Amino acid sequence: MIDIKKIRNDFPILKRKINGNQLVYFDNAATSQTPQVVIDEILNYYSNYNSNIHRGVHKLSQEATDAYEKARQILQLNFNARHSHEIIFTSGSTHSINIVAAGYSNILKKDDEIILSVMEHHSNIVPWQMLCERTGAILRVAPMDQNGGLILEEFESICCDKTQLVAISHVSNALGTINPIESILSIAHSNNAVVLIDGAQAAPHIKIDLQELDIDYYVVSGHKLMGPTGVGMLYGKEKLLNMLPPSQGGGEMIDEVTFEKTIYAKLPHKFEAGTPNIAGGIALGTAINYINEIGYDSIAKYEKSLLDYATSELLEIEGLKIYGQSKQKTAIVSFSIKSIHAYDLGVILDKLGIAVRTGHHCAQPIMDYFQIPGTIRASFSFYNTKEEIDIMVNAIKRAKLMLV
Amino acid sequence: MKTIANIQKEIVDEFALFEDWMQRYEYMIELGKSLPIIDEKHRTDSNIIKGCQSKVWVYAELKKDKLIYTADSDAIITKGIIALLLRVFSEQHPSDILAADTAFIDEIGLKEHLSPTRANGLVSMIKQLKMYAIAYQTQIN
Secondary structure (H helix, E strand, O other): OOOHHHHHHHOHHHHOEEOOEEOEEOEOOOOOOOOHHHHHHHHHHHHHHOOOOOOOOOHHHHHHHHHHHHHHHHHHHHHOOOOHHHEEEEOOHHHHHHHHHHHOOOOOOOOOEEEEEOOOOHHHOHHHHHHHHHHOOEEEEEOEOOOOOEOHHHHHHHOOOOEEEEEEEOEOOOOOEEOOHHHHHHHHHHOOOEEEEEOOOOOOOOOOOHHHHOOOEEEEEHHHOOOOOOOEEEEEOHHHHHHOOOOOOOOOOEEEEOOOOEEEOOOOHHHOOOOOOHHHHHHHHHHHHHHHHHOHHHHHHHHHHHHHHHHHHHHOOOOEEEEOOOOOEOOEEEEEEOOEOHHHHHHHHHHOOEEOEEEOOOOHHHHHHHOOOOEEEEEOOOOOOHHHHHHHHHHHHHHHHHHO | OOOHHHHHHHHHHHHHOOOOHHHHHHHHHHHHHHOOOOOHHHOOHHHEOOOOOOOEEEEEEEEOOEEEEEEEEOOHHHHHHHHHHHHHHOOEOHHHHHHOOOHHHHHOOOHHHOOHHHHHHHHHHHHHHHHHHHHHHHHHO
């Protein structure tokens, strides 16, 4: 059970007023808010043991190294990776995907194929296009249906022995669709393709077992996971990460350097050149502990009730259309209202203290598919309430009177 | 004829009458709805201003020595903002348009009520209006 009163108290930002109105924060798919324990951890790091990790012999450095490596273990346990060195700290999902895409520059050959889905975020499109430009590989796109669900048969039909990589989001950021990653993995693996799952939108809502699902690469952003910005995770199977060349050179990632030759450090340091976001990594561990204290099951149940309530209340509004009505969805409602520009509605909602996202949500191909310039996206978290949904619905009705 | 400075002062005075930003937006929406429709033949891709989140078309032509702007947008609040800009700049001499500042935007506090991307869009709009003035000023000379 969710103790909503206690949880809301954990997030100081929720007390903010915007233009005299109580903040209603429905932009969680862009960035989740930060609980006090995470803020405290960042403060604690800089107040008490800020120092560089992995090389200092002094006390502070040891404490910082221990805390950072402990955070890595928290991530390992949360996602059930086999080894903690399969967890690479990155700056976020975008960085993680780019490390993998850059790593395949000398592995892929001309006419090899990479499959994406049409509902990918730009960060899971552009790095692969760049990889194709470098290698001559070909990008194939698996389509979706009108409900925003991936058409698995179509995916299966384009997955073949030429397919080297499959990169697909676990959850669509613009529609909330939960993709059938088990089936995707099994189809891809039967064709000997390696699969990267973009978990940026899934990790805050769904418990993931990397070993059970047999996932090859999984990427996550800290700032969508109640953690700080500028930190994230790349998970890769040990065998794959050992094969992949490092994308950046520098300190931390080496074993031995001479001007003739450098021997790279072992995992995970091979991919962690330079001084990382130490406070961020440690605080991400705290954030994941916080989520687990509430519990993924309770979160999923509660957010589902918010999604169902918002969906039915919004559909009462005349002319409102919801994009993405897949049966398997996280708590995201993407919608538009007939003859109202998403931007106009977003501006009015902002004036009333309601934070939503408007536009194409960095997923232009989805908007092209529905032939719309953009939508309004309300994305919920476990600290949101039905009362807040009522406030949004009333605000939309008020804005509609002004705009039509 | 009212000068650009006069019109700007008028707008600042009008905005001071409103109690809050919701009322100001209601006013801008009304302005947007009343903006004359741009001639369909000028509603072309080449007349779209880049850098706006919503689509904005602007066209200008010289009548006698005055520059007449017409514009449109697919978003109504954007149209309201354009209506304000056109009220200031349209039917003025290109040299006056070039010499004019846009202090009224800061004075009515419009910019801080736009998100950064939208504030950039506003800058692009003003730039485009001035570009037309430069082009026609050269033509006059």
